[in-house]
Amino acid sequence: xxIPNIFRLARKNREMLDRIASYIDLVVExxxxxxxxTLKIAELDFETASRLSLEVEKLETEADTVHRGxxxxxxxxxxxxxxxxxxxxxxxxxxxxADNAKDATRVMSQVSFNHDLLRYFFQSGVxxxxxxxxxxxxxxxxxxxxLDQGRERILxxxxxxxxxxxxxxxxxxxxxxxxxxxxxxxxxxxxxELESFLNFIxxxxxxxxxxxxxxxxxxxxxxx
Numbered sequence: 001x002x003i004p005n006i007f008r009l010a011r012k013n014r015e016m017l018d019r020i021a022s023y024i025d026l027v028v029e030x031x032x033x034x035x036x037x038t039l040k041i042a043e044l045d046f047e048t049a050s051r052l053s054l055e056v057e058k059l060e061t062e063a064d065t066v067h068r069g070x071x072x073x074x075x076x077x078x079x080x081x082x083x084x085x086x087x088x089x090x091x092x093x094x095x096x097x098a099d100n101a102k103d104a105t106r107v108m109s110q111v112s113f114n115h116d117l118l119r120y121f122f123q124s125g126v127x128x129x130x131x132x133x134x135x136x137x138x139x140x141x142x143x144x145x146x147l148d149q150g151r152e153r154i155l156x157x158x159x160x161x162x163x164x165x166x167x168x169x170x171x172x173x174x175x176x177x178x179x180x181x182x183x184x185x186x187x188x189x190x191x192x193e194l195e196s197f198l199n200f201i202x203x204x205x206x207x208x209x210x211x212x213x214x215x216x217x218x219x220x221x222x223x224x
Contacts, residue, residue, distance in 0.1 A: 016073065017147060020091070023066045024141045027098045030059035031137045031204065034101040038130045041108050042122040044115060053109045060102040067095045086218050093211035097137050097204050104200035111193045117186045121194055124178035129171040133201050136164040136208040143212055151219060158212045165209040172202050 037052035070091055074084050143157035175198060183191050 014148070016070075017144075019066075019070060019073075020087075021141075021144055023063065023070060023091075024094055024137075024144050026059060026063040026066060027094055028134075028137050028141050030056055030063060030098045031101050031134045033059060034105055035130050035134045037105055037108070039127065041118070042127060044118065050109065053105045056102055056105045060098045063098045064095065067091060083218060083221075086214055086221075090211050090214040093207045093214065094140070096207040097140075097211075100200045100203040100207065104197050104204075107193055107197045107200065111190065113190050113193070114186055117182075117190055117194075120182060121175075121179060124175045125171045126175055126198075129168060129175060129198075130201055132164055132168045132171060133205040133208075136161055136168065136205040139164055140208040140211055143215060147215070154215060154219060158216055161208055161212040165205045168202065168205040172198055 033052055033055045037049050037056060040046075040049035040052060071088060074088055074091070139157065139160040143154065143161060146153045146157050176195070179191065179194060179198075
């Protein structure tokens with residue numbers, strides 16, 4: 001027998017789902033601020049970038065506080081019987097999106113890069129890459145919002161997240177080739193830090209997809 005969509009069954013579950021939706025709003029906001037930060041770094045507008053980096057840190061801290069509260073509530077076992085562990089796993093993946101946005105911001109904020117290297121770096125698809133990873137987080141938010149809307153709608157949103165993660169992987173590979181073509185021209189440490197920056201951004205899209213995979217697992221178990 002098909003297990004019913006339990007997101008629709010109890011008021012307390014609906015309220016918890018609303019809290020999770022508010023949580024991912026914070027995570028997407030942090031990701032959006034990170035994207036704006038990257039735009040300013042590309043323009044070599046370090047003063048504005050510095051203000052945006054503080055905004056990313058603030059939003060990540062707020063999201064982390066909300067995350068801990070949600071984990072504590074779900075761990076009590078009174079919400080989403082049979083799905084608590086899956087939802088906790090999903091929350092960890094969502095939390096990692098904001099964590100990696102913060103870490104990527106710190107790389108660019110704490111290293112004094114050669115300006116010519118930065119100009120060259122941003123001639124590749126870095127802005128598009130960052131935008132795609134933000135889009136993946138936004139697609140995950142739409143997925144979370146669709147959890148009480150039925151299987152077809154959920155699967156449609158899962159696919160959207162997966163496609164954006166794949167696009168991000170392709171863009172990252174192109175940027176890496178672009179960057180490695182000058183690895184003997186510029187400081188090796190700075191090149192490695194830019195690689196680290198790319199990896200943190202990649203982790204944002206990867207964790208968005210991983211969170212959507214948790215939803216797929218719940219569908220496979222018969223929920224939705």
